[in-house]
Amino acid sequence: MPAVRVAGDRHQRTGHVPAEQTPPEGRDELLRAFQQQGHRVARRPPPPRPPRGGGPPRPPGGAPVTGPGLRAAPIKPVDVVTVVSESEVIAVKQVRADDPYLEGHYPDMTVYPGVFLIESAYEAVLHLVRTTRGPQADAELTALDSVRFTTALRPGDELRVRCECRPGDEPGTLAVIAHCTTGEAKAALLKMRYRLR
Numbered sequence: 001m002p003a004v005r006v007a008g009d010r011h012q013r014t015g016h017v018p019a020e021q022t023p024p025e026g027r028d029e030l031l032r033a034f035q036q037q038g039h040r041v042a043r044r045p046p047p048p049r050p051p052r053g054g055g056p057p058r059p060p061g062g063a064p065v066t067g068p069g070l071r072a073a074p075i076k077p078v079d080v081v082t083v084v085s086e087s088e089v090i091a092v093k094q095v096r097a098d099d100p101y102l103e104g105h106y107p108d109m110t111v112y113p114g115v116f117l118i119e120s121a122y123e124a125v126l127h128l129v130r131t132t133r134g135p136q137a138d139a140e141l142t143a144l145d146s147v148r149f150t151t152a153l154r155p156g157d158e159l160r161v162r163c164e165c166r167p168g169d170e171p172g173t174l175a176v177i178a179h180c181t182t183g184e185a186k187a188a189l190l191k192m193r194y195r196l197r
Helices: 024-036 114-133
Strands: 004-007 010-013 041-044 080-085 088-094 139-149 158-167 173-182 185-196
Touching (some): 080 114, 088 114, 114 173
Antiparallel strands (some): 173 185
């Protein structure tokens, strides 16, 4: 017999009537009827409620975590960055099996997450901007115009990100094409825009 699942005051009879179609005032009676007919009723605690007041996340006992430059940790998106010219930068990252963000991505075939390719390109561009404009300069990613992943990166692979940078269409912006490779294979092609500050 199908089981009835209950989460808080909601229920869903597996494979039959969706909970949204059952009026709230009739749920208790419906559950009792299911039990009397010999159906199992699995009770689960309701999902945790978000903290009251909303706002930015807070570390335990601390101030809110906010501001530009807020980064996920622990992460080391690049190992070496080399500024080739005022418009070109190359970043290199050795993909290691013990990198914490690889665990579970994916369990049967570990691959370097695509979002970290974007992060590696960002770090390369930020390094170029701070090298050419001064240590206080900043670059904010404003658009990913095109992202094409072509080869999966695995532990042991070396990621090489070559960023070609040119002034954007609007004043104070930067247009970037990032060529991501591993060995001779193309791993990704990213087209991005940044706002310079």
